[in-house]
Amino acid sequence: MIKVGIVGGTGYTGVELLRILAGHPDADVRCITSRSEAGMAVADLYPNLRGHFDLAFSEPDLDTLTACDLVFFATPHGVAMRMVPELMARGIRVVDLSADFRIKDLKVWADWYGMPHETPEWAAKAVYGLPEVARDAIRAAQLVANPGCYPTAVQLGFLPLLENDLVDTSRLIADAKSGASGAGRQANIGMLHGEIGESFKAYGASGHRHLPEIRQGLANAASGADIGVTFVPHLLPMIRGIEATLYAELRNPADFDRLQSLYEERFADEPFVDVMPFGSHPETRSVRGANACRMALHRQPGSNMVIVSSVIDNLVKGAAGQAVQNMNIMFGIDETLGLAAPALLP
Numbered sequence: 001m002i003k004v005g006i007v008g009g010t011g012y013t014g015v016e017l018l019r020i021l022a023g024h025p026d027a028d029v030r031c032i033t034s035r036s037e038a039g040m041a042v043a044d045l046y047p048n049l050r051g052h053f054d055l056a057f058s059e060p061d062l063d064t065l066t067a068c069d070l071v072f073f074a075t076p077h078g079v080a081m082r083m084v085p086e087l088m089a090r091g092i093r094v095v096d097l098s099a100d101f102r103i104k105d106l107k108v109w110a111d112w113y114g115m116p117h118e119t120p121e122w123a124a125k126a127v128y129g130l131p132e133v134a135r136d137a138i139r140a141a142q143l144v145a146n147p148g149c150y151p152t153a154v155q156l157g158f159l160p161l162l163e164n165d166l167v168d169t170s171r172l173i174a175d176a177k178s179g180a181s182g183a184g185r186q187a188n189i190g191m192l193h194g195e196i197g198e199s200f201k202a203y204g205a206s207g208h209r210h211l212p213e214i215r216q217g218l219a220n221a222a223s224g225a226d227i228g229v230t231f232v233p234h235l236l237p238m239i240r241g242i243e244a245t246l247y248a249e250l251r252n253p254a255d256f257d258r259l260q261s262l263y264e265e266r267f268a269d270e271p272f273v274d275v276m277p278f279g280s281h282p283e284t285r286s287v288r289g290a291n292a293c294r295m296a297l298h299r300q301p302g303s304n305m306v307i308v309s310s311v312i313d314n315l316v317k318g319a320a321g322q323a324v325q326n327m328n329i330m331f332g333i334d335e336t337l338g339l340a341a342p343a344l345l346p
């Protein structure tokens with residue numbers, strides 16, 4: 001049994017970790033922290049977990065956390081980077097769902113996250129945990145930086161094009177839309193139902209903090225090539241799900257004929273990526289609650305532009321599901337344990 005701790009157990013990704021781990025045969029959740037709800041039984045706050053966890057939320061406490069084999073951080077940015085060094089020193093493994101360890105250039109990180117990085121040595125050692133790219137490094141890692149939700153949908157959709165040098169990397173476009181749970185559970189007037197219901201808007205069009213993360217991942221996939229990517233997120237009046245419509249111009253239009261088989265081969269051994277038939281339109285509800293990314297390719301008549309539609313559940317493949325996938329890889333157990341359930345439909 002893997003002894004698991006969760007810091008930030010009351011947030012949306014924290015409770016999603018609990019939901020997934022409730023069905024995991026090799027994970028034993030020992031500790032779930034919350035400063036505001038310390039002392040409250042987990043099942044009292046989240047009745048869907050009644051009968052699954054006989055635990056109460058507790059204050060984040062290093063002595064309790066160091067009794068675990070693995071700690072998930074489901075906390076706002078800036079929390080994990082302060083607690084990780086102590087856990088690392090005591091040999092505990094960590095999967096951080098926040099952005100603290102995702103970006104290697106710490107000047108870029110500080111500019112986007114508005115604070116200096118306090119543990120550069122661990123930022124350098126952390127492995128960016130996109131399993132479809134870095135499975136071997138994740139297996140050996142003590143600290144895994146779980147990718148962001150938009151960056152997961154965007155990178156997976158572009159990967160085969162960039163790895164095979166098929167497109168103009170200077171003019172990529174990622175037009176992405178997310179449900180409101182992406183913003184977390186803390187009170188925020190802009191996220192009230194009355195504010196976002198029956199409405200739809202872009203945000204962060206002048207620059208969103210996921211832009212440098214997406215750039216870094218796409219540059220690595222393209223063997224260090226310069227990446228010009230325009231990323232615009234949108235807020236959808238729904239709770240879960242991300243759809244990213246991706247655009248890239250083929251260098252050689254003749255390559256269109258082999259793209260479908262290239263995508264199918266690239267992801268053939270990936271348990272959580274599904275390449276749908278050419279011309280399909282993946283729906284967010286087809287991945288709701290599931291650790292899955294579904295994608296499909298399109299071409300418009302007379303155009304050299306490849307269009308990829310990529311969907312994930314932001315809380316699962318975009319956060320807690322991918323974090324459990326990373327845990328499974330780190331501990332050398334079946335990567336799909338706890339994650340095999342299909343999406344909830346309708």
Ligand SMILES: NC(=O)C1=CN([C@@H]2O[C@H](COP(=O)(O)OP(=O)(O)OC[C@H]3O[C@@H](n4cnc5c(N)ncnc54)[C@H](OP(=O)(O)O)[C@@H]3O)[C@@H](O)[C@H]2O)C=CC1
Nearest residue numbers: 008009010011012013034035036074075098182184185319
């Ligand atoms: N929501 C999403 O779709 C995704 C979120 N993420 C990232 O995952 C992380 C968690 O997100 P989400 O669950 O949405 O966030 P929430 O705001 O819903 O939850 C945050 C949790 O962290 C705890 N917390 C807050 N401040 C501290 C602190 N200083 N020390 C210890 N615990 C703290 C809170 O409990 P309390 O204050 O009671 O201690 C709460 O349990 C964030 O970094 C987010 O960016 C990543 C991918 C997708």
Ligand SMILES: CC(=O)N[C@@H](CCC(=O)OP(=O)(O)O)C(=O)O
Nearest residue numbers: 098099148149178179180182183
């Ligand atoms: C809808 C919404 O607000 N989404 C969040 C992104 C989701 C998230 O939590 O970002 P990380 O994956 O980096 O942690 C945002 O735009 O900031």
